[in-house]
Amino acid sequence: MSLFGTTSKFGSNGSSVGTFGSAAADHHNPMKDIEVTSSPDDSIGCLSFSPASLPGNFLVAGSWANDVRCWEVQDNGQTVPKAQHIHAGPVLGVCWSDDGSKVFTASCDKTAKMWDLNSNLAIQIAQHDAPIKTVHWIKASNYRCVMTGSWDRTLKFWDTRSSNPVMALQLPERCYCADVVYPMAVVATARRGLIVYQLENQPSEVRRVESSLKFQNRCVAIFKDKHHKPNGFALGSIEGKIAFHYLNVPNSVKDSFTFKCHRSNRANSSGSQDIYAVNGMAFHPIHGTLATVGSDGRFNFWDKDGRAKLKTSEPLDQPISACCFNHNGNIFAYASSYDWSKGHEFYNPKRKNYIFLRNAAEELKPRNGK
């Protein structure tokens, strides 16, 4: 089945999908998406596709099995494992350099590594006092560096050639998630902290934003305006809610809004509703629409400008722990693996972890062509 350019068959909302479940006698892939081969043996913590500068599509995934795996995703949907490298601890963040030659990986072993895919060598380029949760590559007009956010409450910037960070900024709390779209960077920390940075010349803090969500921050993604300049970010929390914060616009408070998601629908008035965490989110690089994945095992597509939900998937039998789009938005990858949302009691190490690839060219078009 081809991933690119063809209209997806899985389109409609849960149409005949339900009946398919029986094929595998389970709901590990109710959306009938392409399964990546040789998926990691433990939960997948992060996914990232190669940038446009690399021909073809390469996916890297970091997992709790301490490894980072790289696959080539071919046009016909086949995935070919290419390489992997291993950390000493679970890998929590991955990111590509802008030229597609290196992959940066951040791990619970408190280091971040730069993995050169051509030589298949990985060297350490960062060090923190606690697990590093996020790693991002920054390409500015006058500098290039790697930004790492850690549970040690610091945000450090590394020139990969030196063992000392070129800059270290203090965070109010542990870094839980971050996103970079030059020249803006947003870091979300524990205790609902939200800090916005600007990266021109050198990274500096711009302001702290009051989160409109009342629960722990879980994932953040910057969105762009129609001129492709970052002008705000979306924030997901553990309470099944996403908030959109607009920055740099006059009515930023008024234009910001939240909506609820990843919640179970119990019978309307009776019974309780289960509220799930939003584990990951990603903006479609072309349409600017948003995909979110949650502990409820579903992914949703949203149009923030039209304030509408475009699609909800059928629930997978495991939470979806990470997601990302490829550089042109044709492929949406999401990982199905346990995210610890129900504690260790529900962890089954024997359960297979999956990464699915879905054709995203059509489903993420905004409503009314906004």
Add this chain to the structure above:
Amino acid sequence: MGRKKKKQLKPWCWYCNRDFDDEKILIQHQKAKHFKCHICHKKLYTGPGLAIHCMQVHKETIDAVPNAIPGRTDIELEIYGMEGIPEKDMDERRRLLEQKTQESQKKKQQDDSDEYDDDESAASTSFQPQPVQPQQGYIPPMAQPGLPPVPGAPGMPPGIPPLMPGVPPLMPGMPPVMPGMPPGMMPMGGMMPPGPGIPPLMPGMPPGMPPPVPRPGIPPMTQAQAVSAPGILNRPPAPTATVPAPQPPVTKPLFPSAGQAQAAVPGPVGTDFKPLNNTPATTTEPPKPTFPAYTQSTASTTSTTNSTAAKPAASITSKPATLTTTSATSKLIHPDEDISLEERRAQLPKYQRNLPRPGQAPIGNPPVGPIGGMMPPQPGIPQQQGMRPPMPPHGQYGGHHQGMPGFLPGAMPPYGQGPPMVPPYQGGPPRPPMGMRPPVMSQGGRY
């Protein structure tokens, strides 16, 4: 819905000026947004009812209707759905709607053909009531003198309704047509610029409408048809032009099903969209530092948008695996609030096996398996310098494993002191087998 004469106005909420399709929905909205007790969330039926409830049950006075626009917050006024709205406000509303429709109509009618002007304004407004423009309100057809000709148009009236519903579907196709439409609409017959555009409409055109072309040959008829035709054709542009208006109602149903499921929030979009300026007002009560605010487990995580009074949050305390912020309506599937899922998981010994302790060998070298390998054989390059100091104090996360060769190729040399320096570090080769190894191995073996 939009039959003519619906009390001459679609149901709208006096408190916040919003329009609704149905009075039932309006009432639900009022109960949820304006007549809902902020303390216990009980929904009352009227403003005074709410005031009385708060006084009797909670001993609290309330002096303004929640979520009402300024000027419309009177709690004494007994309004239920559309009943009880003061006459002057009704009039004002009607006038407002008329103005709006006139404006939008006028805009569309900037055309270059004068012949249609009068008829159009008449005809178009007469068609206003059509469902396509729910927001426009109703202008009694009687008021439009231009109408009479319409019935005259053969087959027109019956033809009209079918067109209406058909219009929205056309809309997507409209855009290409649209630009040419408005000017072209009017002159239906006179100009054919919208020629290519017209065909799509044609099918929708009431049977009575002969194709525009033959118009010239039928002057009297033309007139009548011209009247209605543009009127009909107006429909499409009108809706598209005001597409933003109908948007919200259209998107409402699309909105997260969560919205429907929530017991506490039957209302439409508003709840979910709750603009930030609303919530912050309440969220600022417990400023960030009050993490303790989170300890209150109660309630309504679902209705958090409305009632921040109950700082939802999970009790950080106890509550074994899952968080129970149950308000009997919701439950957060997440363990303690204080730390993230990853932090929790990382604490498990299983995931700390490889981290620690001195003597860690370069990871991954060994077995790793087919692909793999990586770890650069750069031996003896523990990176120290900057890294070192922080090392020692590592509580839970185990020691550093610096086994990883340090930094970039090229710059290597400086660490001449490699091995001897740091007991914990070993260069690649030596690797005194520490207790660590085995686990590492096995780890690798996994692959």
